Structures are given as C-alpha cells and as structure tokens.
Amino acid sequence: MGLLSLATFFPLLGMVLILFIPKKNISAIKIVALVTTFLSLVLTSYMWSQYDYSLHGINMESQFQFVEHFSWIATYHIEYFIGVDGLSFPMVWLSSLLSFLAIIASWNIPKAQKGYFSLFLLLATSMMGVFVSLDFFLFYVFWEVMLLPMYFLIGIWGGPRREYAAIKFFLYTLAGSVLMLLAMLAFYFNVTDPVTGGHTFNMLHMFDQNNHIGLLKTFDGRFWLYIALFIGFAIKVPVFPFHTWLPDAHVEAPTAISVILAGILLKMGTYGLIRISYPILPDIARYTSYALAVLGVINILYGAFVAMAQKDLKKLVAYSSVSHMGFVMLGMAVFTEAGINGAVFQMFSHGIITAMLFLLVGVIYDRAHHREIDGFGGLAVSMPVYTGIASLAFFAALGLPGFTGFIAEAMVFIGAFPVYRVLTIIAALGIIITAGYILWMVQRVFLGKLNPKYENIGDINTRELSMLIPLGILTIFFGIYPMPVLNMMKMSLNYLLTLIP
C-alpha cells in the first residue's frame, strides 16, 4: 500500500468510518471527515517534499513517481496502475487541499450530515483517483464514481431547482463519458501490449505509437476517436456549446460542492485532454489545434460577456470559470512551452482562485440567504474584513499582477501570440471585459450606500477566515514566485511537447 494509494483512499477510509457512526452524533462525523481529509493533505504535502523535480514521466513508467502497479483484473489486462508526474501532482495536491477546505466550508450543513459527509469523502477519493490513475480503465472507473456523489450532493442538499440541475449535470456528463467509454474500448482493442502481445488498458503502452494496430493506424479512425474523447472531456471543461450545465449546477449546489466542482472537476476535462488525447493521438492534436484555440477564445469572451449580464452572484462566478478555462484551452492548443505551462498553471491557479470566490459567495449566502447582486449594496461598511478578502480574491480573478491568475494568463498570451496572433489579440480583449464585470459587480455589492437590510450583518467569522486565508496566501505566494510549481510542471510538459509532431 504505497504512499499515493494511501493518500487517495484515505477519504474512502473516512467514509467507511462515518458509516459506522450513528446519525445523531453529528460532531463525531464532522471530526472524522476533517481528520481524514487533513491526513490526506498531510500525505500529499509530504509527497511534495519528496518530489524529484528531475523526472518528466509522461510516457515512461520509470519516470513516474510513487508508482504502484499491480494486476487487478488479469483476464482483461486491467491493472491497478497509479503514479504522478509534473502534470498531475499539482492537481493532486490541490484536490486534497480543496477537499480539506470544503469540509470546513460544509461545517453547518443543515440536514442529513452523515449522508453528506460520506458522499463527500467518496467524491474526494474519486477526484484524487482520476488524477493519479495511469490505467485507462481505472481512470474511467474513478471518472464515473465521481459522478454519483456529485449527483446526490447537488440533488439533495442543493438549492430550489436542485433536481433539474442535478439531473442535467448527470446526464450531460454521462453522455460525455459514454463517448469516452467507446474511445477507451477502441484503444483497448487497437493497442497491443508489447510485453504480453494481447490488448491492454495501460496508458503508457497506448502512448507508444508503434503499439497501435488496426483503427489507430488510419487517419479517419484516429480523428474520430480524438473527437469522441474530446467531446467527452469538453463537456467537463466546459467548452462553449456544452457548458449550460455549469451555471445551473453551480447555482443549485451547496457552497462546498461548488468549490469542489469548480476547483477540481472542471480541470479534469483539460487534464484528460493533456494526459490521454495528446500523447495517444499527437498528430490529430496538432491537426485540431486551431479549432481548440478558437473554442478557447470563444470560451473566454463568451464567458466574460454572459457573466456581465448575470444577476445571480454565483452564476457570475460560474461563467467567470468558463471564461478562465478558456485560457487553459488557448494555452493547450498552441504547443509552445510558455503556452502549455501557462495552461496547466492556470488550471492550478484557477482552482485556488475560484475556490476562494465560491467560498466568499457562500459566506454572503449563509447570511443573506439570497445571491442577487443588486440585492446587496455597501457591504464594505458593515463587513470590512470580508470586503478586504473578497477584493483580494476578485482582483486575483481579474488577473491583477501579484496573483497567480496574472502569471498564468500572461504565460498563455506569451505562448499563444507567436502561433495564433489574431486569436490572442481577441483573447486579450477578454482581460478588459473581465475587469468590467468583476468591478461592476464589486461596486454593486460592496461599494455605494449601505443597504439598510444588512445593517447588522455579521462580519466574516474565524471558520470562514480559516478557509480563505490559506488560499489567499497561496495565490499571492505563487503569484510572486511561481517557480516551485512551474519547475514541477515544466519538466513533464516540455517533454510532452517533444512528443507532439
């Protein structure tokens, strides 16, 4: 039971423990949940200290770290094969951090705490699993397992239209994962395992082009498989036409769940593309790069424009996520060092920033029980500390220098400009519109006359602060000196670029 498996399955252990605790004993349940996610975080942090920055580990098992490789279902060549490298480790660490913070955020969940926390821990494990698994089948299992708790968490503990949102989310992602299943099977049958000669689910074998036979040899076959995989991942990102589930899911999900949904789940789409689609079908990746760049730019502008028109604060933040994920797509599509490193760094930084944003929205929602932007006003007077933290988070989302957001966006621009000049200029327009909708929202919510209703609204309490401070520190620290994370990423990603023709 290696370190990585321990970290991944610790929350699951927590879940099992919780199932034994009687329903009424709520505090015990919370403590167990908190401890297990905290230990998982400690483990991943310890792993970060042990991390060897020289290994790139994209397609060579030796180059991966904390590898565990056992045969799971021998008859179908399915292996329990997990490991991390520069691409996945930042996200693993981030998901353990956000799970821990989300547990604190869901401290006063009104009903069915036992069900909530056990489902949450299941979600935490499956999230981690997606980022660590290197066997396509295992990846798919974790991918699907993640869906189930999300559905219930939104469906039961959500807002007024929760059923609609939950079902829409579930069916949308499921449709995507069906396509992914097809692609997985196609790969399974069209890749020969160099060792045994039979089929294989092992991703690393899939990456090796000369293991490809049959369908994977023809251009059309490869193209349509790429498209199928792309749609499966695109729904998760979400890419422009497939994004309508996101605002509904976010608006209806409880605070902690939107933190996880926006912080981690959105990154799985782009992570999947980089981890699976790029190495297996590099020529197609190159072939469709312009389309991906265009979609990215659309995402940026479309997300920003629609965000500006939103009345609901959480929907605004949701659309801002769509816009920021657009940067990731643009960065990914250009295959330059600055671009792809910028994209993955943006995934990491957006995870932190959007988590802060949703926690902030949660804070107001707990107090005012509504999220209309125009319903607030002049909160800066009655909630000074909260306004301070909120403006810090919103400026980070704005892409202000000194925060990780800026570094990521700048790198994406620098990477994308030489390749698609006009697209980057159009994308750069995004920073103006982002500034527009964020500042307009800040003005309507925080500045101006104090809304008499919120005269004595309590300022942010220590519990909420304990969640926001670490994230704030992370954003600023990595904003000023991003190298610890970038060092890790650049080894893997620069090596990945050598694979793309």
Place this chain on the structure above:
Amino acid sequence: MIQLNSFLIISAIVFSLGLFTVIYKKNAVGILMGVELILNSVNLNFIAFSKYVDVHINGQLVAIFIIVLAAAEAAIALAIILNIYRDRANIDVTQLDEMKH
C-alpha cells in the same frame, strides 16, 4: 347363376333406404327401424362375401354376432324411448334437442 354383385346392389339399396329412414323419420321408433334396415343390409353383405369370396364362413359368424347385437340394441333403444315417452308424452326426435349449444 346369381352373381355376388346382385347381392351387393340389394344390400346397397336397402342400406341407403335405412339411412334415408333414419334422417327422414321424426319418430324415434322410425329411426330404430331405419337402423335395423342398415344392420340387415350389412349382414347381407357379410354373408354374401362369406359365400362368394371367403373360403371359410367367417362372414356368417360376424353376421350372427351382429344379429345378437341388433337385438340387444333394439331392447335398450325401446326402453329409452319408453322413458322419453313417459316423460314428454311424445317421441319427436326434433324436440329432443336439449344438447343444443
């Protein structure tokens, strides 16, 4: 000499007359008579064949059995007819149709 066919013709005619009587007569006893005619024509056939074709006289033996049977049958039939008559004061076969659908 008298050929077999003539006997067959006679029994055929009497057989059809017997059959005709069974269908034609409404009176139960009439039907009984018809049946008797049929049986007799059959006997005639048997005996004719035992005379002209059969080396042995099996035909006549069967005829004997038929005659015995005919007697028994007539007795039973008349007993039934009497009962019906006692019940319904007439023995018109067309009215004995309780076995209708």
Place this chain on the structure above:
Amino acid sequence: MEANQILFIAIALLTVLSAAVVAFSNKIIHSAFALLATFTGFAMLYVYLSADYLAVTQIIIYVGGILILIIFGVLMTHKIYSTTKKTAHNSILVSLLGGVLAAGLILFIISLNPWAANIAKDFSPTTAVIGKEILTNYLLPFEIISVLLLGALIGAIFIARQEDKEK
C-alpha cells in the same frame, strides 16, 4: 336357371320395396308392418347364400323378437291425437340427399368390385361348422357377446321400470 333367377329377382324386389315402404310411409304402423316383409325377404336371400342357420336365426330373432319389440314400441308410444297433428318426418329433400349420396357412393364402389365374376360354391349345411367355429376361433367374441346381452337386459329392465320412479 330361369326359375331360380326369377324367384331370386322376386325375393329381391320384395325386400327392396318393403324397405321403401318402411322408409316413405307416413304412418309409423305401416312402416312397422313393412319391416316384417323386409326381414323375411332377407331370410330368403340368406337361403340363396347357403346360409341356412342364419336364415333361420334371422326369422327367429328379427321377425320374432325385434319386430315385436318395435311394434310394441310403436303401439305404446303414440296417442291417436298426437300422430295426426304433426308431420311425422323431416324435409324429404335433405333426407333424400343423404340416402341418394350413400347409394351412389356404395354402388360406385361395388362397380370397382374385383370379385364380380365369382361363382357360388355349392350348398352345404353350415350349422355344424358354425357351432365348431364359435367354440374354437370365435370363443372370445361369443363370451363377450353373452356378457353384453346380459348387460343389455339388465339395463333395459332398469331403464324401463315404472314403480320406484313415482316414489
């Protein structure tokens, strides 16, 4: 051969016509008596077929037994007023159809008869042979028929009894 031939034809005509009377007469009593003529006709035919024992049994059982029964039946079952009221028979056409159809078929089959040209064997008394046959080859049918007769008798008595029904 003429005398024999003529006699045979006469006997044949007697049986057939009396059978026709049985069939077509409206009064049941007339047909009962016509039946007597038919049975005796058959007996005579059996003589032609050298079936002497049978001719006699025919006369005894049919004429002596069955005919009497039928006549009793006729007399006991019809009241004066009942026979005149309803037509005593079904539609003649349908019945004729049945009879003519049967006759046609049988005559057609007879025409195919391969043994038409056989000549008759000479006369020989058959009673002894019959007696031997009954007690040897036909012993089983003989026993069965006797049991059957017994059953029939008991049945007839049982069905026709009068007294305990009233009780």
Place this chain on the structure above:
Amino acid sequence: MIQTALFIWLLPLAAFTIQILFGKRLPRKGDWVSITAIGISFVLAISLLIQALTHYDPEFVVTASIPWIDLGSFKINMGIYLDNLAIIMLMVVTTVSFLVHVYSLGYMKGETYYNRFYAYLSLFSFSMLGLILWDNLFGIYIMWELVGICSYLLIGFYFEKDSAANAGKKAFITNRVGDFGFLIGLLIVFTSLGTFNLSEINLGVSQGMLSGGLLTAAGILLFAGAIGKSAQFPLHVWLPDAMEGPTPVSALIHAATMVAAGVYLMARLSFMLSFDAMLVVAYVGGFTALFSATIAITQNDIKRVLAYSTISQLGYMIMAIGVGAYTAGFFHLVTHAMFKAGLFLASGSVIHAVHHSMDKIGEHGDPNDMRNMGGFKSKMPITYLVFLIFSLALSGIPFFSGFLSKDAILGGSLAFALAQHNPIHFLLPVFGFLAAAITAFYMFRLIIMTFYGEPKKPKLFEHIHESPKTMTIPLLTLAFLSLFFVYTIPSINPTTGEGGWFYHLIEKPVSAVSTQLGHAVYQMTEHAEHLAHVSGLMISIVLALAGILLAFAFYFWKKIDVEALTEKIKPLYLLSLNKYYIDEIYNATVIRGLLIWNDFLSWFDGAVIDGLVNSTAWIVRNFSVLDGLFDTYVVDGLVNGVGSAVSAFGKSLRKVQTGQIQNYVLGAVLGTAIIIILTMI
C-alpha cells in the same frame, strides 16, 4: 546603489502590509508608519540623486537582475535598471509622495478609514517606484497594473458615494483598455526579440530583428498603454472623474506621478519609436493639449479645471517625446509634477477651508465650486501666495520652472516643424502655442474667481481661515521647487535650462531605429534649432501675457460682459462645458452596446443552448409517450384481435350444434362422402 534602490522600493510595501494588517490598532491609526517609510525613501532618493550628481555622467547606469520564471527556452529575469532618468523620477515621486503624506495628516484628519488611506498611499508609492526601477517591460507591465489598482482604490476611497465608486471603476477599466494595447505591444516585442529586457530590446531593434511596420505597430501599441495611463485624447475621460477621490490623492496620483508614468514609459522606449510612431505620439499629444485646454476654460469646479490642465500639460510632454525633444519633455514632467501637485494641494486647502465653514453654517453645497468663492486673498494669504507662484509657473512666465520646460517643448516642436519638409507638421507648434495661451487664461480666471473680487457668499466668507501648518509647509516647499533656478543651478540664465544640471544629466538616447535605418530620424541643424528656440521663446512669453490680460479683462475689470459673450457663443460654450459630450458618446456607444450585447448573449445562452438541451429532453420524453401508445394499441390490439377473431369464429361454429340428431347423421354421411370422393380423385 542597488541596495538603496531596493530599500526605497520595498519600504512602502512593508508600510503597506503593516498598515493593512494592524493599521486600526496602531497609535494614531498607523499614519506615522507610512510617513516614516516614505520619509526614509525620500532621504535615500536624495542620496541617490547626490550620487548621480557627483558622477555627473549622462551614461551613468547601474543594473542587476535575478532569474524569475525559467521554463527552459522561455525565461523572464527581474532586475533593477538605475540610470539618471530613473534616479530623477525616483526623486520626483518620493518628494511629492512624502509631501502628500505630510499634507494628508491635516486634510484627512478624522476620516473614518484613515488607516486604510495611508495603506493605499504606501501601496501606490511602492508600485510607482517599482514601475520606475524595473529593467524589463514585463515588470513595468506588472507595476503598471498595480498602479492602476491603487488609483482604483484611492479614487473610490469615499466608496459610499456612488459617483466615487463609479469614477474608480471607470478609471480602472479605461486604464485596462490602455493596458490591453500595452500587452499586445509587449507580446509583439517578445515574440520578435525573445526578451523583455530594455537593453536587450535596444540591441535587438538596432540589429533590425524587429523593424518596419511591426516596429511601428509595437511602438504605437505601447503608446496606447501610455494613452490609457496618462489620460491622452481617446482615454482621457477617467481623469476628470478621478477628482472624486480625496485631494491629496489627486495631487499625488492624478497630477504628479501616476499620470507621468505614461510619459516615463515613452521616454524609456523612445529609442524604439519609429518615425511614424513618433508622429502619432506627437499628434496625439499636441491635440490632447489643445483639446483639454479648451474644456478647462468653462469648468467651474477647481479640481476639474486643474484636471483638464493636467491632461493638457501631459499632452505637451507626450508631444515633446513625439517631436524628439526628449530632455525637454522629461524636464517638463519634473517641473509640472512639482507645481501641479502644489496647485492641487493648494486647491485642497481652499476646499478644506470651504468645507469646514460650510459645516459650521450648516449649508450643503459643493465645496469645490468656484462660484461661491471669491476674495479669499485676505483670509488665506499663504495659500494665495503659493497658488499665484504655481499659476505663474504653469502659465510659462519667465523666472519660473514651467517657463523653462514649456518653452523648450515649444521650441522643440517648432524646430521639428521647420526640419520637416511637409508643412502640415506646423500644426504641432500651432497646437502648442494656442494651448499655452489658453492655459494662462484659465489659470488666472481660476485665481481671480477664488482669490480676488468680493466674496460671493459673505456668510461662508467669515468662517474661512488659513489651513494648519501641516498643510502649508508642503505647499511652501513645492513653491520653492517651482522656481527656475532650482533646475539651472550651474547657469543662472533664466531663459533656458541648457546650462543646468538637469540638461546635463538627461541625454537623448541614441535611437535604435535610426541606427537600424542607417540615418538619423531627422537632422536638426544647429542653426535651425537655435532660431526655433529663440523665436519660440518670444512667442510663448507674448502669448502667456496675452492670456493673463484676457483673464483679467474678462473677470477682474469686467471690461467684457462675460454673460453676453457666453450667450453669443452659446453652442461653443456648452460644447466645452460638457467636455464635448465625450462621456455621453462613450456611454451611449460602447457601454450600452456592451450591455445590450451581454444581455443578448445571456438570453442566447439561456434560451438557445439550454433550449436545445431541454428540447432534446422534451423530444425524448414525447418519443417515449408515443412508444407507449404504439405499444398499447398496436401490439396489444393485435393480440386482442386474434383472441376476438377466434371467439367470433367459435360463436359461428356453435350454430352447427342444432341438437337435431338427424342433422348430425346427415353431416356424418356428407363427411364420409366427401372423404371418399377426395380419396377417389
């Protein structure tokens, strides 16, 4: 050297962090923390200046850099680039910032968020100093945006007032539009030269790696950043609204430092400006100078007048850079920083006094409005004196610093026009001289309306009194710095700054573009320059005096009836009063257009895409309903049909059982007959 520069830079940041975290709990709300920090920086800056003066070498440069982001082929190093230009800018920023900090002690006393004000001031100083010190464009861009956010925070300081919050937002977004241009320019430079470092860029451009149309585009786009920050023509709308912020802020940010950042950037990048780019810069500068001067004439709010005058003066500096008068432009930046900051602080003390007296008499009016002032000369002697000095400097009257720098610019533009074979370029000096005249006119209109004549509101007038010491001392120091000899120390000649230390230290850098093209952008013969300079001198003095006389005629001696004149040129007057309706145009087109577009997209998102998703769900649901119907009627129907057919058939068969036994016999006979016939055939 580098350590001192680092200290100067990081001290305000330290003050900011302390202030933000513990501001409330510190004694006197921690204002002393910021003041000491900026004070030390001020002293260090002076020491740097002294060192530069001792070196007295125009080529004096000290740099140091450390790797920041290193992604294999893509590297960004961060470092300090300290040359005379930077040292003087440091000097300017720290002095004005220090004086504003001291001034705010008095002005901001008793404000609710007193500590937060000082925190923002320190943050601003930090980012402004950073902008000066960084050695690469990427770093400058970072500081550029930080300065923008500080101006947002400071403008929106009285955030309870919607107008202030709006002004802050407007400022930031307009700056962001400028930054967009800056970013694209930055990207062009990086993609073609592979580096952000200024000296490497200089090298790259001179080697011709970035040339022709792309170079011009890069130059213009980087200038777009300057337009946004220094409030030049298209993006100037935010500066007048920025007056919503407290006056010390306006003085520091919107007069001296931040708005000068654009000019500083252009100065830094003048080596890479191709000729066309220079032309664009010159014309934008010139036009802005004249354009905003015309608006300033009709404004009634003191701070609005000063704001438009700032835009006009910035136009001058940008034009100077554009026409190649590099040293003159930068010189004007320095002098302007001093007297414009002074002007704002002086107007601040006037407003402060009016505000207090209004509180006393319980009248609610706009303290900035000049119309209810008048005759303050007797009540506020020091403020009046200082105000007079600054106005004279600004109008370009000899013996004052403004004259030296503005005259140099006008001379430069004249020389530029003369050197060009195309007469159209004479437009630039015409812009310049006209603006100079109008500047003099509106400055003295302001002085007359506030200080001379009889008080328009006697009740208000009684309670006016001189501002406290903490406010007047900075004013006096700034007044001293506006005198001419401060800048021409070695030579006393009041007519030109040539002999001064300033002209010696600041040399026009060799233009990389010219070396690349193999010929100087334009030759300026010695004689032509001298001629232009002398004639420029004469014209500017005449025009300034004319402006002043006109102002007195209009407002003091009331020779010309002002109301009648405004009636006659009513449309022109209204046009100028309402700032050529530019704000309204922007709102109508850009902002409302954007909002409509957003609502459309949001509707599109909801109706069309969601509609698609929901309609597929609807179709599937209805299909299943149809499927159900088909199932019950067709399939079941079939089964039931068979059943009923059989029973119907059975019923018809029943009739055969008539009960007539004879029929059955007949049936049997017919049956056998048929069978026999069939076998026979």
